[in-house]
Amino acid sequence: MTTTRWPQILVERRQSQASSTEWRPRLFRPASGADAEALERLLRDDARVQVFDTIDRQLADLVKTRHPRQKLDELRVARLVEEHLGGAAREAYGVWVHYPWSHRLVHLLDEAEFVELRTNRNKYKISGEEQAALAGRRIGVVGLSVGQSVALTVALERSAGELRIADFDHLDLSNMNRIRTGAHNLDLPKVVATAREIAELDPFLQVTCFSKGVTADNMADFLLEGGKLDIVIEECDSLDIKLLVRRAARAHRIPVVMDTSDRGLIDVERFDLEPDRPILHGLVGDLTPEQVRGLSTEDKVPYVMQIIGHDTVSPRFAATLVEVEQTVSTWSQLGSAVVHGGAAAADTARRILAGEPVPSGRYYVDLEQIIGAGQPGPKAAGGERGQREQRVTRLDPASLALPAGGAAGAVELDRGRLSRLVEAGIAAPSGGNCQPWFWVHEGRRLGLFHDRARSESLADFQGAGGVAALGAAAENVVLAAHYEGLHVRVSPFPREGDEALAATFEFFDAPVSGAEGHAADGLWDAVGLRHTNRRRCARAKLAEEHAAALDAAVRSVPGARLALLEAPAQLDEIAALIGAGDRIRLLTKGTHADMMKEMRWTEEEARASRDGLFVRTMELSPTDLAGLQICRDFRAMELVRRWGGGRRLEESAEKAIAGAMAVGLITMPRAGLTDYFQGGRALQRAWLTATQRGIAVYPMATLPYMFARLIRGGGEGMDPETVEAARRLRERYVRLFDVTDIDVTDTTGEILLFRLALAGEVSARSLRRPLEDVLLVR
Secondary structure (H helix, E strand, O other), X not given: OOOOXXXXXXXXXXXXXXXXXXXXXXXXXXXXXXXXXXXXXXXXXXXXXXXXXXXXXHHHHHHHHOOOOOOOOHXXXXXXXXXXXXXXXXXXXXXXXXXXXXXXXXXXXXHHHHHHHHOHHHOOOOOHHHHHHHOOOEEEEEOOOHHHXXXXXXXXXXXXXXXXXXXXXXXXXXXXXXXXXXXXXXXXXXXXXHHHHHHHHOOOOEEEEEOOOOOOOOHHHHHHOOOOOOEEEEOOOOHHHHHHHHHHHHHOOOOEEEEOOOOOEEEEEOOOOOOOOOHHHHOOOOOOHHHHOOOOHHHHHHHHHHHHOOOXXXXXXXXXXXXXXXXXXXXXXXXXXXXXXXXXXXXXXXXXXXXXXXXXXXXEOOHHHHOOOOOOOOOOOOHHHHHHHHHOOOOOHHHOOOOOOOOOOOOOOOHHHHHHHHHHHXXXXXXXXXXXXXXXXXXXEEEEEEOHHHHOEOOEHHHHHHHHHHHHHHHHHHHHHHHOOXXXXXXXXXXXXXXXXXXXXXXXXXXXXXXXXXOOHHHHXXXXXXXXXXXXXXXXXXXXXXXXXXXXXXXXXXXXXXXXXXXXXXXXXXXXXXXXXXXXXXXXXXXXXXXXXHEEOOHHHHHHHOOOEEHHHHOOOHHHHHXXXXXXXXXXXXXXXXXXXXXXHHHHHXXXXXXXXXXXXXXXXXXXXXXXXXXXXXXXXXXXXXXXXXXXXXXOOHHHHHHHHHHOOOOOOOOHHHHHHHHHHHHHHOOOOOOOEOOOOOEOEEEEEEEEEOOOOOOOOOOOOOHHHHEEEO
């Protein structure tokens, strides 16, 4: 076998290539004796040099552009070329440019004629006066993904005389979906690859490379050394550098332009005209570089969303953010978007430098909107709320009649006492804080009606969760009545066939047959303190005495039972199931819409509606809050579902259960309306008991109510894929809880699934609608 040295030769040449970071070409003007000698040595000593000599074609092109009104034939062109040369030898005319990294030697017109000819097609898009003025301008580009496209476009138009380019990174293969370069440049510093491409386009354009990127230490050099930059185009991924660049640019009154590669957004900050302008238009407040330095890609998401805009981000970009560090390592960029953005940023910079009126602001050139049947525009703030108001049908008070008759001896409530009882009732919990109650006081009776338009949704089959909330409200009324010294008789669903009237209450000064017992009266002091607590916390053990007290509270309602999961393996499994349920809810159109209707995104919105879930009550980290805001647009969720993604949507539940002492499920033996009503009373007793003992309760009800639709509703309203996913979850769920799915009539009523934990004080509590909105007195 013949032994060859090619592996060793490869190693030697790899090392040689790796050490070569030259990016400045060498220029030889043979009219100078010294340059002629140096050129001769190069040609003699370096056999790798390839010669490219098209000077005749360049000269012909030059003379033709100088005689635009004449139709020149080849003979006339040749004569004009000879006149132009004036007897000079062609080989010595102009300049020879040596590119050491490619071993090419190219014969070109010298600078003045080269620039004249290369920019000839700019006229009159760029006037001669403007082109001359731009030649004295300096542009800095920070970040060379989008920035490479910007820098090359600036070089193509020659809309600056100097380019300063900065990036610390080297080229990876994964960059090459958006950075136009050759595979031979892999592992080359991005600044070197970009500078080389500019030099091969225009060897006379001045380029300064900052191969360590822009830092606090070299910021002044980047902005000022060799003359102050006239504009900065910022395209880096580092949030701290984004802030540092803008702070320094503002201090030196240098405008900043940025392309985001999403929806064609061009961001302009005219610090040259507005030296006190808030950085990034005030979108990030007083955020400092120190606060964001070193963040992971995932932790950058909230700030990226602040910069791009929650309401204006494209569905595809939003969907991609959901998958960051799940199925993709970082947010995506397309070559088309980068080229488009590079062109838009370069155009904007040129017009600013030319003195055209380009004010600070955010500008969209969204090709999906402009060309073809693009996506609908971003929804206006409050749009979901507006849709909710249109869809909710209010109860007609005229139809809310109580049954005829009434018990002798019932007391008539004065307005003060009536108000206190109903206020206690509306302090009860309800799914999504929908508050599905309406109260009618008529004669000596109080009626509790189910406002079905508020509670029924795909996530709450047949409004059963609303009925449980009414049961909890009824429990509060009983406790309040006892506190007032009254005895009370509760009649659930007193009118056969009428599902709207959930209960009637009659109040007495003395004990009567059928009146409520007083065993739970000690819970009254917790009614005003009870609230949902979603705060994250460390896992702790649930004391046996607390578990026993909770179990006793639930069992005090006939038929109600409490199951507790406390073992780590059980908690891990229920966390996975709840998370999967959350993912299904967000990736299914109907349940997604229902969830978004519940959300109140600002304090003003929460106070105006006084219902729903104010986002602060969710106790989300900035990253998780940004994720929830991304999820608002179902177009993004639809894409995530199509891609088979969404694993991140499960993490919130998993983090919540990671700090659980236990996860509990309250059940009733059947799933009728009365069962859910009585189950609501049991859940309220358990919750008040937990409150008295300092235990935080967090309802996590998506799964049981999704399963109710699957089992009792046969999957009505669910697409086949969701039905199948729900069935698989149910198979695992029934291994944790003793529940029955024999048939529609023999099904356990699963009232509430919830987390128990030791958590700190909440950031906010859900509000309640005012009494006048929910109480009618006849």
